[in-house]
Amino acid sequence: MTDTQPLDDVSYDQLRQLVGLVDYDDAKDPFPVRAMDAVVFVAGNATQTAWFYQAAFGMDLVAYSGPETGNRDHKAFVLKSGSARFVIKGGVDPASPLLDHHRRHGDGVIDLALEVDDVDRCVEHARAQGATIAEEPHDVSDEHGTVRRAAIQAYGETLHSLVDRSRYAGPYLPGYEARTPKPKPEGAPKRLFQAVDHCVGNVELGKMDYWVDWYNRVMGFVNMAEFVGDDIATDYSALMSKVVSNGNHRVKFPLNEPAVSKRKSQIDEYLEFYAGAGCQHIALATNDILATIEGMKAAGVEFLDTPDSYYEDPELRARIGEVRLPIEELQKHRILVDRDEDGYLLQIFTKPIGDRPTVFYELIERHGSLGFGKGNFKALFEAIEREQERRGNL
Numbered sequence: 001m002t003d004t005q006p007l008d009d010v011s012y013d014q015l016r017q018l019v020g021l022v023d024y025d026d027a028k029d030p031f032p033v034r035a036m037d038a039v040v041f042v043a044g045n046a047t048q049t050a051w052f053y054q055a056a057f058g059m060d061l062v063a064y065s066g067p068e069t070g071n072r073d074h075k076a077f078v079l080k081s082g083s084a085r086f087v088i089k090g091g092v093d094p095a096s097p098l099l100d101h102h103r104r105h106g107d108g109v110i111d112l113a114l115e116v117d118d119v120d121r122c123v124e125h126a127r128a129q130g131a132t133i134a135e136e137p138h139d140v141s142d143e144h145g146t147v148r149r150a151a152i153q154a155y156g157e158t159l160h161s162l163v164d165r166s167r168y169a170g171p172y173l174p175g176y177e178a179r180t181p182k183p184k185p186e187g188a189p190k191r192l193f194q195a196v197d198h199c200v201g202n203v204e205l206g207k208m209d210y211w212v213d214w215y216n217r218v219m220g221f222v223n224m225a226e227f228v229g230d231d232i233a234t235d236y237s238a239l240m241s242k243v244v245s246n247g248n249h250r251v252k253f254p255l256n257e258p259a260v261s262k263r264k265s266q267i268d269e270y271l272e273f274y275a276g277a278g279c280q281h282i283a284l285a286t287n288d289i290l291a292t293i294e295g296m297k298a299a300g301v302e303f304l305d306t307p308d309s310y311y312e313d314p315e316l317r318a319r320i321g322e323v324r325l326p327i328e329e330l331q332k333h334r335i336l337v338d339r340d341e342d343g344y345l346l347q348i349f350t351k352p353i354g355d356r357p358t359v360f361y362e363l364i365e366r367h368g369s370l371g372f373g374k375g376n377f378k379a380l381f382e383a384i385e386r387e388q389e390r391r392g393n394l
């Protein structure tokens, strides 16, 4: 699969740099995936959450489904930024299953939907590999055409919908009506990010390798070289992480599990408050992380702080070499930087965006690096630990 058609004015070449695509031959791929179709969320108040993503993340409202369009169960807002599509759902009917999901897990990701060319072939393969088929392949149609879709059960209550929209010209799915995005304020950038880079799943202790194997078998995903076991386990924040991706790295799913440490792992905290496995963070690819941070901060988005010691560390300066922004600028905006044999990346993390300490976002600007900031994490955690040690608290 070459996947060379432009994706909503983000060209294939832009995408190659933004999310780190590699060449691959899909002839032997048992489960060819074209792209992320959508990240689908449930929110306690979808009406206001959709407003947040427009106001704070600069996204465009492009489609809507709800009581006004004949959907009496829930409201759903479809938002776009470049090739990234989010769908925010909230229950309207008190009997909506979305409300039960929200009661259990709070605001979070219910579906990491994937665009595929052949839904039936993918489902056949997944079934043969023992996956649970949550929704059998079927057609849904309206005046804009037909979408073929199905869904596979992944970790926790997370689904992977499989969507073939090659015979469909509507704004999202049958049942949705197009909406005209609000004009941006004067001087505001056209958008704050261009693509979804990766979606991370937190799974229970001892389950990471199970899910790596599941993605290998069920979806033909390959293991990315970056993470091996306990590389980012430190005394401060222990976690294990491995990354699986489709053949060209368009879709990347890191999988975390907690690791035993002196303190409660950040993954344990997620599992407790999400009440099980689920999607932890979504990384958004930008070609100008500074502008993205400034745009989001102006709207009130809060980012994780990074200690000055991270930037003043001679080891960091030696490790990162020359990058696009001066180190003073990185320090001012608390941007993290990591380098590997292919290049470097800049990244930053938001605080959790909902009430529970669960889902958050990452912004990532790639310059050749195909990684996820592993060296960065370790350096960050170690910098924090050095600070703790100085205070006599380690």
Ligand SMILES: [Fe+2]
Binding pocket: 198, 200, 281, 283, 362, 372
């Ligand atoms: Fe990440």
